[in-house]
Amino acid sequence: KNILCYRSPYLRRILTSDKKNNDGVLTHIKLPNISPEIFQTILEYIYGGILSLNEHNSSDFLKILAVADNLHLQELINYLQKYLIENKSEWIVQNFGFTQQISSKSKNLLELQEFCTNLMAQSPEKFLLSFNFTSLSEKSLISLIKRDDLQMKEIEVWEHVLKWGLAQNPTLILDPETWSDDDFETMKNTLQNCLPLIRFFSLSPKEFSQKVRPYQKLLNRQLYEDLVDSFVDPDSKPNENTLLPRNIKIERIIDSKIVNNLSIVKTISRQIDKINIRNNFAHLKESYKFELLLRGSRDGFTPKKFHELCDNKPNTVTFIKIKGKEEIIGGYNPLIWKSYGKWGETKDSFIFSFKNNDVKDSIISNVRD
Structure with a gap:
């Protein structure tokens, strides 16, 4: 018990809480969604400080990492993230959806999250098609589209953000011409943290007219007027906070x-x-x-x-x-x-x-x- 409490803050909180039956025996602790094999590996690490990576395939590493995250084993979390990135990068590429899903669910797997975001930013056409893009969390989406080095045309960024927003609101029909004011308000609330990161001023007149104008009710009124002015009024000037174009190679x-x-x-x-x-x-x-x-x-x-x-x-x-x-x-x-x-x-x-x-x-x- 003492070793478990010392090694894992999560187990310490459970074991030191008042969870005793009348006979003085600790109640059974349930750890759902953890296979016996993976938990055995975790116990070997907790008690002996040993992690036998050669006995596991690459997918097990992510499962072990997820359990380590649940048990707040920070030392193991840091080690496994570094090991995966440095030694299993090809496997991560081949199993990107699974890796991204596991890492995005945690507040502690920051290195793995950053690695996945880098992959998406540098080769978006490859990785955004390799898994269900719309399953990205809002946090993951924002971390991607805020990057200056995202290798996507801005119109593609806009289209992907719209696609993500529609997936979060499955009752909305694809055609904005059919949307009510309430529908626009719903979509606007969904995308409120994403819209400021779209570099609308980078778009061509044709892209703006065909792809953005139908969704003008999603945009701040002043922003939309400034966008129109940028195309029709040569004397208008951009706001000092206007984002520059992305650094496309x-x-x-x-x-x-x-x-x-x-x-x-x-x-x-x-x-x-x-x-x-x-x-x-x-x-x-x-x-x-x-x-x-x-x-x-x-x-x-x-x-x-x-x-x-x-x-x-x-x-x-x-x-x-x-x-x-x-x-x-x-x-x-x-x-x-x-x-x-x-x-x-x-x-x-x-x-x-x-x-x-x-x-x-x-x-x-x-x-x-």
Whole structure:
């Protein structure tokens, strides 16, 4: 008894409380949801300070960790978290949902929670699809979407938050056009701690119009008006507390052997949206994500191959590296490419030149009337 009391604050509280029968024998202590095998391992640790990890598979480590957490065995909690992260990271990746579920239920498994959050932040498309994302606790969701290094487009963050909110309110219909004022209020209360973490000012006009405007009743009225002003009033200014765009790695934005400067990609993106660099909100806009269609060094430079891979694709950007010079030239075409038929007409296309891999020496030429 003395050893149990000394080693486990949880057992100490139970064993030292007044739980004696008339015959002086302690009442039976129930520890639900703990298998005999796992509890035997815990007892060996409590009495002997020994943990035989080789006798258990990786899933048992999490079960032992969960029991150690219940019994407040802090030394064992710290050791197992470190052991799992340093020696079983691949297993955690393969069993992410189970690991995340166990760690998120505790206030003590902070290292494991942080490890799981890091995995989701760096590879969201992999881990958010590997388990039921909507089962995340609000705390876990907030710890993820507040991160500056979350590698997701902001519109994707917004869509995931909405999906999570709908899962917490299964009676709500997916289409916000059908929602009553009470429905909006319910959803607003559910997302009250998440909404301030969405970087709405990073969205493009199209994303805002199609994906946010239908849910405008969820937003603070002043925030919504400021968002509208950011698109229509060039003289409006962002609030000093406005969150900056997330730090998305360039390789997640563009797969290019020519462009390796994120500033160039941002400049092209702003030009596509016709955002003047002097616009007070220009620095808040995130870049478009570019999908590679053709790479000359891989696919060749023949007209036939170009049209095979690029025909019928609108909104394309071409980057060309000048041989022997530190200069990138190219252009943007909002229309689809065709290998036959008439010429297309648009005033939204432009050509550009970037020297020394820098936007300071850039030239951008638009179509003029």
